[in-house]
Amino acid sequence: MSSMDATTPLQELFDKEDQTAPDTRSVWRRHQLWPYGYMAPVLVALGLVFGYSFIEVVRYSFYAGSVGQLTYVGTANYKELFADPQFTHSMFNNFKLLATVPIVTGASLALALIINTTFRGVRQYRAIVFLPYILPATAMGLSFSYLLQGKGVLDGLLHSLHLSFLIHDWLGSPSWVIFSIGGVIVWQQFGFGVVVFSAALLSVPGETVEAARIDGASWWVVQRRILIPQIRRIIEFFVILQAIIVLSSVFTYVYVLTGGGPAYSSSVMEFFIYQNGFENGSIGIASAAAVVLLAIASVFIAFYIWVRVRATKQDA
Amino acid sequence: MMLGFVTLPIAGSVSGASTKTTITYWFWGESDIPGITKWMQQRIATYEAANPGVKVDLVPQSNTTIIPSFTLAAQSKTGPDLDTQWATLPTILPALGGAVTPISNFVSKADTAHWLNTNENTYQGKIYAMPLYMIGVPLVFNKKLFKEAGLAPVAPATWAEFLADCKALKAKGITPIGMGNKDGYFGAWMFAIYEKQMLNSISQLTEGVAGKGGAETKLMASLKSMYTSFQGLIKSGYVNSNVESLTLDQGWQLFPEGKAAMSFTTDGNVLSWAKTVGEANVGVGKPPILGKGALASTYDVTQSSDEFITSWSKNPKADAKFLEWLHEPVNMVALNKETGAFPADNQFPVSDITDPLARALDTLDTSGTSVWLENYIPPQIDSDADLPAGQLITSGSGSPAAAVALWQQQLSLWRTQQPTQFKQFSTWAAAS
């Protein structure tokens, strides 16, 4: 990154971030050696876990077979990957899960705005709403697998509420299953959004809102024209964070709720890699899929960095 | 308490004074034979008491972990000393990949001669694994519910009779068939029972899997035909409507709960369910005949699962001694008494079986040749093609053509991603 051409826009943005940054924080005048020693352990850890892995996963993607029995196949794995309906379907499932992002963002933002005052119990409510976020997906997934079973608890509830037309086989219907998993994700991430946006709203200067109120602005206008724009940066971070989560941290739910089924319909890229690489021992194609996942993640990461840098730029 | 908690010894790696041999045993069997895990735990207790230097650590597996857990372990060549896998290819292929030490290396011919169906796991003169029990997979039906629907309490012999029975049951509001396919095993059984009936020989299957030109096309055609009939059952509403969100074990609860009139299940389950439903109400029969292949008249008895020693086990002799001991007549008799299972041992006096239902099952089991077709596909094809293809049908999200396309795609993926295993399979198939 530091060896990039100074004229590229990205480098310019990084330079801008530099202007708010650090060398000004060092009290030492002369060149020091100890910082290198202090950074070394982290460098070793990152080099091993990330650096080594990046290189090897790319290398393995050109081979086929199991550990210890690899044969070179060139780019065949990639061709096979994109011709594999299970992979493309997994990829599209990750993209389908992106639909949860506006839902979680919108719903949690709405609630944060609604409870953005002090009233009795607001802290307790926030605590309750945040609880799902810290609970292990494995255990909650187990609970949901019974709640969402065909003719299970949710269906029973809908029936008793005379909403039988809404009854589905939530986890057994290939067209619904990924959205059911999305629903569980929304359940867990919602509280996180509420807390994040609540904290952000608290840091909006009270005078701005007061001034608007004095000018006669309605509640709705205050929310839309004042508060939301003020916390826009936080909203952007949150959206990208959710997108990254949906891309790379949903394995547990798929594994526990559906095992990728029925017939691969709820498989996501993480699950494809796990199933091919570990349940079948086919390291080659799993590595190729991992490389593709990394490529997609890089796009999201680049976007994330761009948003961060743009935010810093606007601050300066 | 805190301190004690933290110093909990890791079983099996007690260092220092003890010279105990620990045998880690990844065991599976409960789905076939309810109660067998308890039987095994009691055998272990007896064995450990008689052999104080040995400890057996039993780790029961589930339907979803039995294959993947072992594949994972085999990659790092660490893990269990003893493992259970399903018979023939799920055992033979890992063996050819170097994960199994043949048990015949440690047990004399005189002793292995008592074991039944060892041919299912024999290759090039070596017996790789030991059978414990034999099961058949009959059609079980509830005589009381049949009578309620105005049907004679007789098992349907042909597919047409089967459909007619289903129709009558459904008309009376009774769920005709109770199964579960969330884990894919209803579909797998349909493959094992009904695809077999389409074929004239097992080599028609293995040659198709090996990709030999005409054989593969023929195999795909017969699969399509089988899936079409399977789809017919689902579309007509003859199977419980939540079949897709219940696992096989969960779907099987419907019959003993009186909520389904028929099911395909194992001998062991039939006897267990008879206790709940009432033995007078339970009837068994061969699965109704659909196909016209030469194999259509065979039944489907198999040892189903087998026990073997892993190649990385540090104490194979001790492992073999324990396994062999399980076949002691006293243990085999106990297995039958406690679970109703038919031991895979010719020393077991079949005349001991007095229970009429058990006798009926035994008659079916010994009625002629048997083939359990699922034994003859590579485990990866079983997990990744067989199981999901059936799910396409039960969930209604795929046509028989789509199911067949899935088979074809997974076969070609397996051949390219597991070239060594594919070679081993082809050699084995040619030799069998």
Next chain:
Amino acid sequence: MQHVRNVMRQLLLVVISIVSLYPVWFMLSTALKSTKYYTLDPTGFPYHVTFSNFSAVFHNWPILLWMRNSLIVTIVAVGVSTVISIMAAFAIVFGKGRGRESLFRSNIALMAIPPVALLIPMYTLMVTLGLINQLPSVMIFYTGLLVPFSVFFFVNFFREIPLELVEAAYMDGAPHRRILRKIIVPLSGASTITLVIVNAIFVWNELLVALVFLQSNTSRTLMAGLALYQGRYVTNEPLLMAAAFFSILPLVVLYIFGQRFFVRGLTAGIGK
């Protein structure tokens, strides 16, 4: 009008609270039922409470062993990653020399890498090192995974420490080691706790890596053990729910007592 709004707001909050808590309640109420009772009435209140499921899990499952494994792995991974991240963040913020800013930016990018992409090479590495089924394998991997966010977190925090404190110590002739130990670390107390909690939750809840690296029953972590036993006991819902409840209990208890730490830590780095 305002009153109506307040009532509606309360109503909304009550509904949302019920939805948030119901899956946990379902877990607990199922765990308190016998299998017979559950089959008859899956959703109703557990009038005939039984603790037999909890004791069955406790006595028949190696759940304490799994918890112990999870605890050891969490403590080591979080401990090591926190220490080395503090050191690196200190160097990045207060040090002098090249590469500091690049290291910081690398960590920002690495924060979002999907662990599954690293899993296969890490796995084959552990196979070669003979560390499969050994706790150090996951400790190493988790440590690496926790570093990017930890470094990011501490750098942001250190950048807000008043420079005068450091300058004063420097003027007094304190070497870098002393500045770190006597000034920075004490100031970071609360922040470190929040980071530790966040990271500990990640490690405790993690499934995929633990599933792959620790396969033997004695080395399994709690979540992996729970996921694996699911298949075996799929028809015994109360038993499974009892085990699941065991696994969330430590977190729930910690949360009730230290909720603000959770909140602060988990939302760190989002805003400024």
